[in-house]
Amino acid sequence: MKKWDKNIQHDIKEGILQGQGVRKLGEDICFTVAVPDKKACSLLLYKKGRKEAEAAIPMEGTGQYGDLRSLLVKGLPADRYEYNYEIDGQVVTDPYACRIAGRESFGKAVKEEELRGRICPGAFDWEGDRPLRLPCEEVVAYAAHVRGFTKHSTSKVKAKGTFAGLKEKIPYLKELGINQLELMPVYEFSELASMDNPELKKYAPLDGGEPRINYWGYSPKAYYFAPKASYAASDNPVQELKELIKELHRNGIELVLEFYFPKGTKASLVLNCIRYWVVEYHIDGVHINRDGAPVEALAQDPLLSHTKIFSESFALDEIYEEKAVPAFRNLAEYNDGFMLDGRRFLKGDEGRLTAFTWRARRSPARHGVINYMANHNGFTLMDLVSYDEKHNEANGEANRDGSNVNYSWNCGEEGPSRKKRLLKLRMQQLRNAFAILLLSQGTPLIYAGDERGNSQSGNNNAWCQDNEISWIPWKTGKTETGLLAYVKGLIAFRKAHPVFRQSRELQMTDYLSCGYPDVSYHGKQAWFADFENYSRSVGILYAGSYVEAGTEEKGKDDFFYVAYNMHWMPHEYALPGLPEEALWRVAVDTGIEGADSIYQEGQEPVLEDQRMITVPERTIMVLIGK
Structure with missing residues (x-):
């Protein structure tokens, strides 16, 4: 030297x-x-x-x-x-390096001492781009893995498994109706590492063979300032990722990046990292784990006051003065609470009605909530209705890894089936799951591939599966296209009706003195819901008079009655009267297959009986009062 x-x-x-x-x-x-x-x-x-x-x-x-x-x-x-x-x-190697050389090939073992810092190129032309700052109640989010989203041979993109490949799929995301994309770690992490590091022993399978691939990216050793070189089709991951972000913003889609910080990570590194990505990459938000990150410090940083910060929970009294409400809700609670309650209600478990109705109306004044029915850690939605038990044998842990509590139901047969009755029930349960998610307040998040009925063959912990278990197949069969059309229609329905995405939490009171509370619950008798432990059905009335999602929409939505019947037998619901001699019409019926579940605006059939309705077993019906 x-x-x-x-x-x-x-x-x-x-x-x-x-x-x-x-x-x-x-x-x-x-x-x-x-x-x-x-x-x-x-x-x-x-x-x-x-x-x-x-x-x-x-x-x-x-x-x-x-x-x-x-x-x-x-x-x-x-x-x-x-x-x-x-x-x-x-x-x-510089922990603050903006680029890392040596890991250009995904899955190739590289020693730490072989890595080099790279000097980033000059200024990027953002052409006036800025973060979008969408209100959290207006967001429909979509969670994906950069590599897995387009790596499958059926993805029909040129640059499979890369930032550029994801950019090719932006028209698909826009057509689906989502306006926020969340990506699992895109910074430089070690997907293959030496077993000399005791922290990485967990990567070794039980048989003592070669270490498995850390496909998800939650690594104890990472370079948080450098985009992952193997996620780039070009030799410039910085340029490629910025081009992706700029194109997402042009199409009205925010980008939220997930960061995993192990316990003991220095607070200064976390703060500098998030600030860097916000300023240098124009990202719209971050999803971070609070056990390794100074969440409250990030929430109080003036630079990040309009950057969305997602975490399991927040100590709000440390962040805001007493009773203070932020002008822009940039914090959002992100945990499995909605998923667990929603899955149990979908499955028809006892005693879940009170928890579900609370989740469905929840939207706190000082922070948002991220709701999902499936995410990378657990079953996909298709597997949720196809398997009673996890099937993680491919992970090399003798099926001992992953959660044993999934609140799933295989509808009568474990795994793939050819029984038409069973397949029909599974698809209906999928439509119900999306209705539970997209007709609730808060921010709904769809796990990539669920809108197409993607399965991981029962694997609920696919962290080490860089293969077709985790890659999304872009099938175009009747099952996939029918479910996709339904999800598109339901997202559009949510966007068309602000009563399902209100900017303030529903109070269950008539504070406008208009004769109706903002939200109310009903059963076989109007205004009296049955919340007993055995009950699995409820009718929820939303009064459009309470909409406050902007001056143009204020008070201008219709009345809606959503009848949830998760029981295995039909139930009757008494319908409350509507103002101004309006009539109840059917807007959504999950008992009907595909996109036909959702009636076109102006074509909703009028109910013959305006006082009572019978909802079939395991069905959700949405009535609109016009």
Whole structure:
């Protein structure tokens, strides 16, 4: 290794402190790194692609601010060099590197010492792009994995499994009706790592064979500032990801990125990381785990006041002054609560009615709620109605991994079936699941592929499956197209009727003195719902007079009566009277197959009996009062 020629003084200057990492300052490059006091540190420069460093530049005597050391190298051609640091005799890759070289191929084992930091290119032309700042009640979200979304041979994209491939699918997302995309980790993580690290022992299967692939990306070792090189079709993941974000925004779709921070992660790194992605990549939000991140500190950061922050929970009294309500609800509770209560209600378990109705109307004043019926951690929706038990044998843990509590029901036969009656019931349960999700207040989130009936063959913990178990097949059969058309229609129905996406939590009172509460519950007798433990059915009346989702929509929606019958036998519902001699009409009926479940605007059939309705078993019907 060559030592830097100290006589060439004009090539090196004291650095300019602008935070850790590397900054381009005109033709010069500024390197800043945190080094424990009194430890020796040198900047190592490598010709691009070379294993040995060409030069080592001592950083003693350079710009020093606390533990930060900074130096500026004048005239360094950024596109021809990579870098690391040597700290106390050990080669260290910059944790703040904006690009990482060495992991361009997904699933290829690379030693940590073989990685290099890359110097990012110049400014990106955002063409006036800004985060969209959509109100949380207006969002219909979609959770996906960059690689798995388009990697399957049927995806019909050129750049499969990449940011560019995802960009090719934006027309599909827009047609579906979603306006927020959430991606599992897209930063540089180790999907294959040495078993010498005790934290990575869990990656080894029981038989002691080769380590499995960490497909999801929740890794104890990651480079949080660098987009994953193997998720790029080009040799520039920074450019490719920014192009994706800009195109998403052009189509009215927000981007939320998930970050996993292990316990013990320094709070300063987390704060700097999230700020960096917001400023540098224009992301609209982050989903973070509170046990490894300073959630409350992020929530109070002025820079992030319009950035959506999703986590399991928040200590709101530490964030806001007493009774203070934010002008923009950027915080959102993201946990399995809605999923667990919703699944049990869908399945027809006893004693779930009270919990479900609370979930369905919940939308707190100081934070939003993210609702989902399925996510990456657990069964897909199709598997939820096809399996009673998990089937994770392919993971190498003798089916001992993954949750044993799924609240699923196979409808009478485990796994794939050819029985028409059973298949019909499964599809009806899928339509019910989407209705439970999309007709509830809060922010609904759809797990990628569920709208097409995707199955993982009963695997509820596919963290290590970089194959067709996790990749979404883009089938176009009758089952897939029928369910897809239904989901599109239901999303459009939600968007057309703000009564299902109100900006304030429903109070169950007539605070407008209009003769109707904002929401009320009914059963065989109007205004009297049966909430006994055995009850599995309820009618929910929404009064359109209470809509406050913007001045143009205020008070302008219709009345809706949603009859949920999750029982295995029909139930009668008494219908409350409507104002101004309006009539009840059928808008949605999950007992009808495909998109025909949803009637077109103006074509909803009038009920013959305006006082009573019988809803068949395991069916949800939506009535509109016109």
